[in-house]
Structures are given as structure tokens and as C-alpha cells.
Amino acid sequence: MKSSVQISTLQNGIRVVSENFPHSGTVALGAWVAAGGRCETEKNNGISHFLEHMAFKGTTTRTAKQIAEEIERVGGYLNAYTAREETAYYAHLLKEDLAVGVEILSDILISPTFCAEELERERGVILQEIGRAQDSPDSIVFDHLQQTAYPNQPMGRSILGPQSVVSSLSVQDLRVYRDHFYRGPHFVFSAAGNVDHDILVQLVSKAFPSLPAAPSGHTLDPARYQGGVLADTRPLEQVHITFGVEGVAFSDPDYYVSALFDAILGTGMSSRLFQEVREKRGLVYSVHSFHSSYKDSGLFGIYAGTGEEKCEELIKVVRDECHKMAEGVRDEEMQRARAQFKSSLLMAAESPSAVCMRNAEHLLIYDRIIPREEMIAQAEAVTSQQIARFSERLFQNKALTLAVVGPVKENTAQHLAALFQSA
Numbered sequence: 001m002k003s004s005v006q007i008s009t010l011q012n013g014i015r016v017v018s019e020n021f022p023h024s025g026t027v028a029l030g031a032w033v034a035a036g037g038r039c040e041t042e043k044n045n046g047i048s049h050f051l052e053h054m055a056f057k058g059t060t061t062r063t064a065k066q067i068a069e070e071i072e073r074v075g076g077y078l079n080a081y082t083a084r085e086e087t088a089y090y091a092h093l094l095k096e097d098l099a100v101g102v103e104i105l106s107d108i109l110i111s112p113t114f115c116a117e118e119l120e121r122e123r124g125v126i127l128q129e130i131g132r133a134q135d136s137p138d139s140i141v142f143d144h145l146q147q148t149a150y151p152n153q154p155m156g157r158s159i160l161g162p163q164s165v166v167s168s169l170s171v172q173d174l175r176v177y178r179d180h181f182y183r184g185p186h187f188v189f190s191a192a193g194n195v196d197h198d199i200l201v202q203l204v205s206k207a208f209p210s211l212p213a214a215p216s217g218h219t220l221d222p223a224r225y226q227g228g229v230l231a232d233t234r235p236l237e238q239v240h241i242t243f244g245v246e247g248v249a250f251s252d253p254d255y256y257v258s259a260l261f262d263a264i265l266g267t268g269m270s271s272r273l274f275q276e277v278r279e280k281r282g283l284v285y286s287v288h289s290f291h292s293s294y295k296d297s298g299l300f301g302i303y304a305g306t307g308e309e310k311c312e313e314l315i316k317v318v319r320d321e322c323h324k325m326a327e328g329v330r331d332e333e334m335q336r337a338r339a340q341f342k343s344s345l346l347m348a349a350e351s352p353s354a355v356c357m358r359n360a361e362h363l364l365i366y367d368r369i370i371p372r373e374e375m376i377a378q379a380e381a382v383t384s385q386q387i388a389r390f391s392e393r394l395f396q397n398k399a400l401t402l403a404v405v406g407p408v409k410e411n412t413a414q415h416l417a418a419l420f421q422s423a
Contacts, residue, residue: 005359005369006197012213013184016204017359017369018197021352027193028352029101029200030090031109032360034188035181037084038154038220038294046126046161047177049082050169053126055089055108056080057118062107064118074100082159085294086364092353095194099203106207109182114171123166130160137240137405138286138305140232144403145242148230149299155223184208185215190360193352223297227399231413232406238305239406241314243420245398247291247298250365255293256341256378257390258300262291263337264329264387265321266302270336272321277304283314295365300394301401308407311416319420325391329384341379345372 004020036048056078057064071078076093089109091101133139143158150156160166189204225246248258266273266289277287287304302322306314348354349372362369402417 007363007369008197008201010184010201010205010208012208012211013215014187014189014204014208014211015363016189016197016201017363018190018195018200019192019355019359020195020197021193021355024194024352025095026092026352027095027098027101027191027195028090028092028356029098029105029189029191029193029195030088030356030360031105032086032088032188032190032364033182034086034186034364036082036086037157037159039181039218040154040157040161042157042165044165044169044173044177045157046159046166047169047173048087049159049161050122050126050166051174051178052080052082052087052089053122054114054119054174055112057122058113058115059107059111060113061111062104067104067108070100071104076101078104084155084159086361088357088360090353090356098191098195098200102200102203102207106204110208110210112178114174116171119171119174123169126160126166127163130163130166133160137232137234137236137238138303141240141242141303141403141405144230144232144405145244145301145401146299148228148403149225149244149246149401150223150297151226151228153224154221155294155297180216181218182211183216184211184213187211188360188363190356190363192355192359220295223294225297225299225399227401229401229410229413229417230403231408231410232404233409234406236406237307239308239311239404239408240303240305241311241402241404241416242301242303243318243400243402243417244299244301245394245400247300247394248293249296249298250293251295252293252298254386254390254393256375257382257386258291258293258298259341260334260337260379260382261325261387261390261394262289262300263340264333265289265325268340272324273302273304273318276321277314277317281313281317283310283317287318299401311408311412312419315416315419319422322391322395326388326395328388331384334382334384334387338380338382342376345375 007017074097078091080089093101147156284304284306289302292299
């Protein structure tokens with residue numbers, strides 16, 4: 001029986017992956033490029049995101065308006081995102097419009113004009129986006145956390161970039177960056193839905209012939225977690241607090257342990273943090289944990305927003321809940337975490353867009369598609385003893401990162417960090 005997941009590699013190095021949903025009326029597709037914030041220098045920080053924006057601002061055959069009209073004429077959707085280790089350009093269309101989607105994605109990636117007038121207009125849009133992020137304390141605090149955890153290196157820099165750098169990026173800068181990183185071996189073209197793999201391969205092969213077959217030769221700077229304290233003092237009603245420790249990379253043996261640990265500690269309304277911090281004590285409106293993995297590092301963190309007068313109590317309660325994880329977790333907590341992991345995976349499996357993204361990211365990260373059954377088995381094999389050991393790995397004698405935005409000064413932030421690390 002023919003597998004629903006198929007992978008082919010074109011002569012120029014592009015990997016094409018498809019997963020067939022024979023009863024779907026739509027297809028999700030996109031191009032993922034192994035080039036993101038980690039590929040940038042201090043002098044061009046934000047260029048990956050700028051390049052993503054400019055892809056939609058006109059090509060040699062279409063204006064920006066024509067790009068939007070053509071995709072929407074067939075009822076489709078077109079978008080993109082920039083992350084630390086990749087940039088993605090994707091679409092979702094009716095199954096009969098697969099060729100339209102491939103051709104438009106090819107056009108915006110291969111033939112952008114980088115018109116000077118459009119560049120200046122989009123520069124203004126991005127500067128507004130940066131300004132909006134700066135004005136959103138519950139958003140910018142995560143950039144502060146990343147910057148403090150990984151200081152003075154690509155891993156710690158903002159994906160949007162600073163206004164000073166974005167204001168100076170030129171058409172030539174964009175062309176040089178694109179020509180260096182947008183090469184066949186760095187591309188994964190993924191599709192999921194009602195799609196024939198052989199037809200997809202033919203379309204992609206025809207649409208992307210000009211991508212260079214040689215890789216860029218670029219090597220990522222190793223991620224160096226350091227930690228520290230950052231206070232962004234502002235006259236706000238709430239203090240937005242994030243703190244984190246070094247987590248695990250995608251390839252780490254504890255990756256699935258980390259996922260279940262996160263679920264038990266701080267994901268969902270039944271999690272320990274939500275129940276203890278919000279439900280029992282009413283210290284916050286929002287509290288949750290998160291784990292971000294990368295190729296060679298990771299960050300495990302917690303976010304909470306509270307009043308200035310409640311910061312110390314909040315830190316103590318969160319600290320105690322983190323340390324209690326090392327004492328063991330109940331069977332029902334393990335069962336609930338496994339169920340959450342399994343259900344999120346299987347629910348995503350019913351979405352062509354989610355499957356399209358997952359398959360592309362797996363090829364970029366692991367050079368293979370990890371079967372859902374394998375991921376579920378890995379999660380179900382995690383034991384309460386592993387959760388306890390992982391807690392010790394995270395919090396015992398580890399450098400802490402603390403970033404706060406609100407009416408808190410540097411010395412107070414230092415005090416809160418010391419409080420979290422106290423016994």
C-alpha cells in the first residue's frame with residue numbers, strides 16, 4: 001500500500017514532501033527555507049523578516065495587488081512567517097488550484113522586484129510593527145527574555161530587528177542575503193491535503209529551476225545560554241514577568257519529557273501553576289509555562305502578569321511549584337499530560353495546514369518525518385521518575401533568566417531573581 005507521506009529530492013536539492021488526504025477538498029502548501037534570525041548578524045538583524053515582507057510586494061510578472069487578487073480569486077489564502085531557524089511562505093487553496101498556489105509561491109520567491117518605492121513603503125510598515133511590539137508589554141517581555149538568556153549572539157536578537165537597522169537595510173542588502181541563503185538544499189516544499197505527489201513534484205520542479213544547487217556553506221553560531229536579569233521599567237498597572245532556564249534541543253533525549261513536564265506544570269487550566277497561582281490565590285489573570293526548542297539549545301520559561309505589590313508572593317509560589325515537580329507527580333497528572341499530548345497531535349493531524357507545516361519542519365530539523373505513532377509512543381513512555389529527574393535538571397544550580405516589564409526597577413528585579421533561586 002502506498003504511503004500517504006512521500007518525499008522526493010529535486011536535482012537542485014529542494015526536498016518535496018506531501019501527505020495525501022484523499023477525502024479533503026483543499027490543499028495546504030508552502031516553501032520552508034532554513035534561514036531565519038539565527039542566520040543574521042548584528043548589522044543586518046531583521047533582514048529575514050524584511051525579506052519575507054518584500055516577497056509580497058511585487059514580482060516581475062505581478063504587482064502586490066495582483067498577487068493578492070490572484071490568490072483570492074480562487075478563494076485561497078497566502079501568508080508567511082519568520083522564525084529563528086526558518087522562514088515559511090505558505091498557501092491554502094481548493095484542491096484543483098494546486099498549480100496556482102505553486103506558481104504564485106514560486107513567483108514571489110524567485111522573481112521579487114524589490115522595487116525601491118515598495119521597499120520604503122514596507123519599511124514603514126515594519127517600523128510600525130516594531131513599534132507595536134515595543135508598546136505591548138506582554139509581547140516585548142518575551143524578546144527581553146530571549147535577549148537576556150542568549151546575550152550578544154544571533155539566538156538572542158529580535159526577529160523583527162531594531163529600528164536603527166531596519167531603517168538602513170537596502171535593496172542590495174536584501175538581494176545579497178536572499179542569493180546567499182535561498183538555495184535548493186535549504187528549501188523544503190511541503191503540501192498536505194488532496195494532493196498527488198507526482199503532480200506536485202512536476203509542478204515544483206518546473207517552478208523552481210533557477211535555485212542554486214549548492215548550499216550556502218553558512219554555519220550557525222552555537223547557541224550559548226547565559227542568563228541574567230533585565231528590567232524594563234514602565235508606569236504600568238501590571239508587572240509582566242518571564243523567567244526561564246536552559247531547556248532542551250529538538251534532539252535531546254529529554255525532549256518528550258520536557259513536553260509532558262510543561263503540560264503538568266503550566267499548560268492548561270488543570271496545570272499546577274494555573275490551579276495554585278490563579279485559582280487558589282488569585283494572584284494573576286494569566287500564568288503559563290512554555291518550552292522552546294532549537295537545533296542545539298532550548299529555553300524553558302514561565303510567564304505571569306500581576307500587580308507590583310504581589311510580585312514577591314507570586315515568585316515564591318511559582319518557585320515552590322517548580323521545586324515540587326522534583327518530588328514526583330501523580331498518576332492522574334501523567335495520564336492527563338499524555339492525553340493532552342496525544343489529542344493535540346491527532347487534532348493537528350486533521351488539519352492540512354498543520355500537517356503541511358509539521359512535515360516541513362520535521363525535514364528541516366530531523367531530515368525525516370517522525371510518524372505520529374512514534375511521537376505518541378515516546379510521550380506515553382515518559383515516567384513520573386523522569387519528570388522528577390527533569391525538574392532537577394532544569395532548576396538545580398542553573399543560571400536563571402528573569403525579564404520584567406512594568407513598575408519594577410533593576411534592583412527589585414535582581415531581588416526577585418534571587419528569591420526564585422532561594423531554597
